[in-house]
Amino acid sequence: xxxxxxxVQRPEAAESVVTIRALSVRLGSARVLRDVxxxxxxxxxxxxxxxxxxxxxxxxxxxxxxxxxDAGTIGTMPGLRVGYVPQSLALDPTLPMTVTRFLxxxxxxxxxxxxxxxxxTGTDRLAKRQLADLSGGQRQRVLLARALLNxxxxxxxxxxxxxxDAEGTAAFYRAIEAARRDLGCxxxxxxxxxxxxxxxxxRIVLLDGTVVVxxxxxxxxxxxxxxxxxxxxAPEVTALRSPGDTPRHAPALRLAE
Amino acid sequence: MFDDFFLRANIAALGVALAAAPLGCFVxxxxxxxxxxxxxxxxxxxxxxxxxxxxPPMPAVLIAxxxxxxxxxxxxxxxxxxxxxxxxxxHSALAAGLVAVALLGHVRLDLMSYxxxxxxxxxxxxxxxxxxxxxxxLALLGWRWNAxxxxxxxxxxxxxxxxxxxxxxxxxxxxxxxxxxxxxxxxGVLLITALLILPAAAAxxxxxxxxxxxxxxxxxxxxxxxxxxxxxxxxxxxxGPSIVCTAAGLFxxxxxxxxxLRRITRAGAAD
Numbered sequence: 031x032x033x034x035x036x037x038v039q040r041p042e043a044a045e046s047v048v049t050i051r052a053l054s055v056r057l058g059s060a061r062v063l064r065d066v067x068x069x070x071x072x073x074x075x076x077x078x079x080x081x082x083x084x085x086x087x088x089x090x091x092x093x094x095x096x097x098x099x100d101a102g103t104i105g106t107m108p109g110l111r112v113g114y115v116p117q118s119l120a121l122d123p124t125l126p127m128t129v130t131r132f133l134x135x136x137x138x139x140x141x142x143x144x145x146x147x148x149x150x151t152g153t154d155r156l157a158k159r160q161l162a163d164l165s166g167g168q169r170q171r172v173l174l175a176r177a178l179l180n181x182x183x184x185x186x187x188x189x190x191x192x193x194x195d196a197e198g199t200a201a202f203y204r205a206i207e208a209a210r211r212d213l214g215c216x217x218x219x220x221x222x223x224x225x226x227x228x229x230x231x232x233r234i235v236l237l238d239g240t241v242v243v244x245x246x247x248x249x250x251x252x253x254x255x256x257x258x259x260x261x262x263x264a265p266e267v268t269a270l271r272s273p274g275d276t277p278r279h280a281p282a283l284r285l286a287e
Numbered sequence: 288m289f290d291d292f293f294l295r296a297n298i299a300a301l302g303v304a305l306a307a308a309p310l311g312c313f314v315x316x317x318x319x320x321x322x323x324x325x326x327x328x329x330x331x332x333x334x335x336x337x338x339x340x341x342x343p344p345m346p347a348v349l350i351a352x353x354x355x356x357x358x359x360x361x362x363x364x365x366x367x368x369x370x371x372x373x374x375x376x377x378h379s380a381l382a383a384g385l386v387a388v389a390l391l392g393h394v395r396l397d398l399m400s401y402x403x404x405x406x407x408x409x410x411x412x413x414x415x416x417x418x419x420x421x422x423x424x425l426a427l428l429g430w431r432w433n434a435x436x437x438x439x440x441x442x443x444x445x446x447x448x449x450x451x452x453x454x455x456x457x458x459x460x461x462x463x464x465x466x467x468x469x470x471x472x473x474x475g476v477l478l479i480t481a482l483l484i485l486p487a488a489a490a491x492x493x494x495x496x497x498x499x500x501x502x503x504x505x506x507x508x509x510x511x512x513x514x515x516x517x518x519x520x521x522x523x524x525x526x527g528p529s530i531v532c533t534a535a536g537l538f539x540x541x542x543x544x545x546x547x548l549r550r551i552t553r554a555g556a557a558d
Contacts, residue, residue, distance in 0.1 A: 091443060094443060094446050094447040095446055095447075096442070096443050096446045096447075112447065114443070114444065114447035116441045116443045116444050116447075118441075119440045119441050119444075120439070120440060120441060121440060122315075122316050122317070122318060124315045124316055124487075124488070124491050125316040125439065125440075125497060126491065126494050126495050126496055126497060126499070126500055127440075127496070127497060128495055128496060131496050131497070132440075135433055135436055135437045135440075136433040136434050136436070136437045136445070136448050136450065137433070137448075160495065186447075188443075
C-alpha cells in the first residue's frame with residue numbers, strides 16, 4: 031500500500047530554512063519516527079497530516095529541541111528565527127495573566143512589537159484581557175501573535191486549531207496566511223483539519239512514522255497511501271478544494287481515530 | 288539586639304513569609320500542593336536522620352526534603368495517577384518519620400514542636416539560617432522568574448524560547464526543600480503547605496498579573512506571620528497554627544472582597 035513517490039523535491043524549493051535528514055526518534059521503547067527526511071523552503075506552507083500516533087507532534091517537537099533524535103540530522107539556516115505555537119497552554123485559573131504580559135514572556139518584547147503582533151492576528155482588542163477569559167479561538171490567535179513577535183522566518187504550529195469550530199479554524203488560517211504574506215515566513219504545521227489545510231498549504235506531507243507521501247494537495251489526496259491511511263474522508267476533502275469555496279464554510283474534518 | 292525571644296520569633300516568621308509567599312504562587316499555579324505536602328512531611332524523616340547521625344536538624348531536614356522532592360519529581364515524569372502516588376509518599380513519609388523518631392529519640396523529645404513548630408524557641412543561629420535560606424529562594428525565583436512562568440504555561444514554549452524547563456522545575460524543587468527546612472521550626476511540617484498556599488490563594492482574586500499576585504501574597508504572608516504571632520502571644524495559643532489561622536482569615540476576607548469587586552465592576556460595565 032506504500033505510495034511510489036517517497037520524497038518529492040519541489041522544483042521551486044530554492045533556499046531551505048530547515049532540512050531534516052534521516053531522522054529517527056525513540057520515545058521509551060517505541061520507535062516513533064524512522065528515517066524522516068523533509069525540507070521546508072523559505073516562505074513555504076507545509077502541513078503534516080497523519081493518523082493519531084503517526085509521529086506528527088514528535089517531529090515538530092524535535093525541531094524545537096524538546097525531543098532528542100537518536101539518528102539523523104536537523105539542519106537550519108544560520109541564525110534562523112523560529113516562532114512556535116504549542117498545541118495548548120496549561121493555564122491554571124489561579125494564574126493571572128493578561129495578554130500583554132503573556133506576549134512579554136520570557137523576554138520583554140516592547141510596546142510597538144506587541145501592538146503590531148496583536149494587530150496582525152486581529153487580537154488588538156484583547157490586549158488587556160485575561161488569558162483565561164478568552165475563547166479557544168482567541169487564545170490560539172494570541173499564541174500566534176506571540177510566535178510572530180520576533181519576526182520569525184519559520185513558524186511551527188502544533189495542531190493549532192484543535193478544538194476550534196469551523197469559524198475559528200478558518201479565522202486562524204487566514205491569520206497564518208496574512209503572517210506569511212507580511213513576514214514572508216515559512217510555515218510548518220501539524221493539523222487535523224484536512225479540509226482547510228489542503229487549500230491553505232503549498233505542500234502536504236502524509237506521515238505515518240515516516241514520510242509516506244508528500245506533494246501538492248491534489249497529489250497527496252489521489253495517492254494510494256492517502257486512501258489507505260485517511261480513507262473515507264478523501265472525496266469530501268477533494269470537494270472542499272473546488273475554486274471559490276471559502277474556508278469559512280468548510281466543516282472541520284477529523285481523521286478517523 | 289535579638290535577645291528577646293518574641294523579637295526573634297517575629298524576625299524568623301518574617302523570613303519564612305518572604306520566601307514562602309512567591310514560591311507558594313508557583314505551588315498554586317503548577318498544582319503542586321500535594322507535592323508540597325510530600326516534601327514537607329519528609330521533614331520528619333529528616334529529624335529522624337538527625338537523631339540517628341547526630342547531625343544538626345536543619346541540614347538533615349534539607350537532605351530528606353530534597354530526596355523526597357526528587358523522588359516525587361521522578362515519579363511525576365512517569366506515573367499518571369500522580370495524586371495517589373503523592374498521597375502515598377506524603378503520608379508514608381510522615382508515618383515512617385514519626386515511627387523512626389520514636390525508635391531513635393530520647394524519651395523527652397517533643398514531637399509536637401516538629402509537627403506544629405516551636406517558633407518561640409528560635410535561636411540566633413536559627414535566624415541566620417532562616418534568612419540565608421529565604422535569601423537563596425528569593426534570589427533563585429527572581430533570577431528565573433520569566434523562564435519559570437513560561438515553563439508553567441507550556442514547557443515546550445519555554446524550550447522553544449531557549450530555556451530548560453526540566454532544570455527550572457528542579458530549581459523549584461530545591462527551593463521547596465529549602466523552605467521546608469527553614470519553616471520547620473516556625474510552623475512545623477504539618478502546616479508548611481498551608482503557609483505556601485494560603486497567601487497565594489488569598490491574593491489571586493485581587494490581582495491581574497503574576498507579579499502582582501506574588502507581591503500581594505508576600506504582603507498577606509507577612510501580615511499572617513506577624514499578626515498570627517501577636518494573637519498567639521495575646522491568647523496563649525500555639526504560634527504556628529495561629530499564623531495559619533490568620534492566613535486563612537485573610538483568604539476568606541480577600542475572596543469576599545474579590546467577589547464584591549467583580550460585582551461592582553460588572554454592574555459598572557452594564558451601565
